[in-house]
Amino acid sequence: MCGISVGMEMKPYLTPKQEKVLNFIRKRIGERLPPTIREIGEELGFKSTGTVRDYLKVLIQKGLVKRMNNKSRAIELTERASFKIPIIGTITAGKPNLAYEEIQGYVDADDLFLGRLGFDDVFALRVKGDSMIDAGILEGDVAVIKKRPNADNNDIVAALLDNNEVTLKRLRSRSGKFHLEAANPNYAPIFEEFKVIGKLITVIRKY
Amino acid sequence: MCGISVGMEMKPYLTPKQEKVLNFIRKRIGERLPPTIREIGEELGFKSTGTVRDYLKVLIQKGLVKRMNNKSRAIELTERASFKIPIIGTITAGKPNLAYEEIQGYVDADDLFLGRLGFDDVFALRVKGDSMIDAGILEGDVAVIKKRPNADNNDIVAALLDNNEVTLKRLRSRSGKFHLEAANPNYAPIFEEFKVIGKLITVIRKY
DNA sequence: TGACAATACACACAAATGTGTGGTATATCT
DNA sequence: AGATATACCACACATTTGTGTGTATTGTCA
Numbered sequence: 001m002c003g004i005s006v007g008m009e010m011k012p013y014l015t016p017k018q019e020k021v022l023n024f025i026r027k028r029i030g031e032r033l034p035p036t037i038r039e040i041g042e043e044l045g046f047k048s049t050g051t052v053r054d055y056l057k058v059l060i061q062k063g064l065v066k067r068m069n070n071k072s073r074a075i076e077l078t079e080r081a082s083f084k085i086p087i088i089g090t091i092t093a094g095k096p097n098l099a100y101e102e103i104q105g106y107v108d109a110d111d112l113f114l115g116r117l118g119f120d121d122v123f124a125l126r127v128k129g130d131s132m133i134d135a136g137i138l139e140g141d142v143a144v145i146k147k148r149p150n151a152d153n154n155d156i157v158a159a160l161l162d163n164n165e166v167t168l169k170r171l172r173s174r175s176g177k178f179h180l181e182a183a184n185p186n187y188a189p190i191f192e193e194f195k196v197i198g199k200l201i202t203v204i205r206k207y
Numbered sequence: 208m209c210g211i212s213v214g215m216e217m218k219p220y221l222t223p224k225q226e227k228v229l230n231f232i233r234k235r236i237g238e239r240l241p242p243t244i245r246e247i248g249e250e251l252g253f254k255s256t257g258t259v260r261d262y263l264k265v266l267i268q269k270g271l272v273k274r275m276n277n278k279s280r281a282i283e284l285t286e287r288a289s290f291k292i293p294i295i296g297t298i299t300a301g302k303p304n305l306a307y308e309e310i311q312g313y314v315d316a317d318d319l320f321l322g323r324l325g326f327d328d329v330f331a332l333r334v335k336g337d338s339m340i341d342a343g344i345l346e347g348d349v350a351v352i353k354k355r356p357n358a359d360n361n362d363i364v365a366a367l368l369d370n371n372e373v374t375l376k377r378l379r380s381r382s383g384k385f386h387l388e389a390a391n392p393n394y395a396p397i398f399e400e401f402k403v404i405g406k407l408i409t410v411i412r413k414y
Numbered sequence: 415t416g417a418c419a420a421t422a423c424a425c426a427c428a429a430a431t432g433t434g435t436g437g438t439a440t441a442t443c444t
Numbered sequence: 445a446g447a448t449a450t451a452c453c454a455c456a457c458a459t460t461t462g463t464g465t466g467t468a469t470t471g472t473c474a
Contacts, residue, residue, distance in 0.1 A: 017451075036432085037431070046453085049455095050452085071240075072280060074432095200414055202414065203410075203411070207362075207410075254423060255425090256461085258422055258423070260462085260464095277428095277461095277462065279430065
């Protein structure tokens with residue numbers, strides 16, 4: 001009922017040349033440095049910078065590319081580059097066929113654990129201790145946190161305590177007042193003063 | 208006792224200022240576009256482009272950065288590119304300073320959950336059920352699996368059972384024979400025939 | 415004391431890069 | 445025929461960006 005159009009972006013029609021320009025930009029960005037206007041022209045065989053600018057103009061108009069004025073190489077792709085992992089099936093959901101023909105879809109690897117958050121908002125902490133063990137968060141896990149000064153009831157948050165310690169706990173409100181709760185019966189709830197630093201968005205564990 | 212040298216690349220000594228310059232470059236590259244010399248100067252508070260060039264010179268000399276001549280923004284990191292999440296601290300390790308100047312290091316995000324494995328070897332399964340709950344693997348988690356026909360004792364593996372079902376379990380050997388064990392006392396060990404599909408290398412959970 | 419490295423600035427100049435205006439030609443659609 | 449989109453080029457100009465040379469201060473080490 002909902003979500004019919006999720007991920008259903010209408011791809012604008014591109015002429016073959018426009019496609020080539022876009023692909024060159026993609027390639028260069030993938031290789032590190034976005035190209036200058038003249039570099040694009042050189043590659044595509046255009047003798048005039050004006051020509052390239054015409055192409056950029058349409059690509060911008062079609063929403064595929066963004067630019068900043070008066071900045072060298074300031075060409076950005078609207079689409080998300082990053083590499084993807086195939087989702088082949090679900091555990092206990094039957095025999096997965098590992099052939100690429102059977103791939104059900106893709107997880108955008110970046111997206112998977114960072115969402116579309118900006119770089120500045122996100123940082124990682126390595127988990128120490130077992131206070132969140134019942135929430136499936138173990139020692140050594142990497143907790144990816146999105147900076148936020150507040151959070152909602154039941155969110156898992158990174159909080160700064162009075163003793164200048166940072167801890168990962170579940171935020172709970174009881175009769176209007178917030179406190180912190182471990183996910184481990186051996187730890188008592190924390191009712192002292194604390195400050196929410198950010199909200200847990202992802203846990204990553206390597207074996 | 209073992210692993211002393213794991214990940215112990217000899218890092219050239221950097222002064223705090225040099226570190227800051229490097230971190231700013233990292234940040235900008237992470238955000239898409241490497242900075243110009245003047246942008247670095249502006250950020251770090253240098254009034255002369257010469258100062259910035261001095262810093263770049265040492266960073267190049269110390270092998271941390273590469274440049275191309277006469278090309279705008281042509282600053283490259285020597286370290287593995289892909290995008291990185293800063294590690295700012297460890298949970299319960301004190302108050303993290305969220306400024307990029309204080310960044311302790313980086314997790315290579317790609318590396319973090321894929322290792323250096325090739326794309327072809329890796330696939331993902333979404334976890335269903337609670338059979339591995341005591342190992343901190345919850346319903347809904349994404350299990351990243353590296354294809355392998357075998358595994359070692361105590362590895363968590365994706366295994367294909369006789370009834371054509373795939374399950375995530377811990378591989379155990381008892382007197383030379385392998386069987387599968389859940390991480391949940393409600394589930395009995397599996398002694399029937401099975402085939403190891405791959406080994407769990409990473410778990411990712413989104414909130 | 416002298417050498418050296420780190421830290422910084424000023425400023426001129428050259429090269430790279432982006433902007434803007436105007437022009438030509440071809441094909442398609444109405 | 446006129447409007448419109450695609451597909452180019454020329455070239456002047458402004459701005460950004462990189463380069464190069466000199467100078468100065470501070471602290472350390474021999």
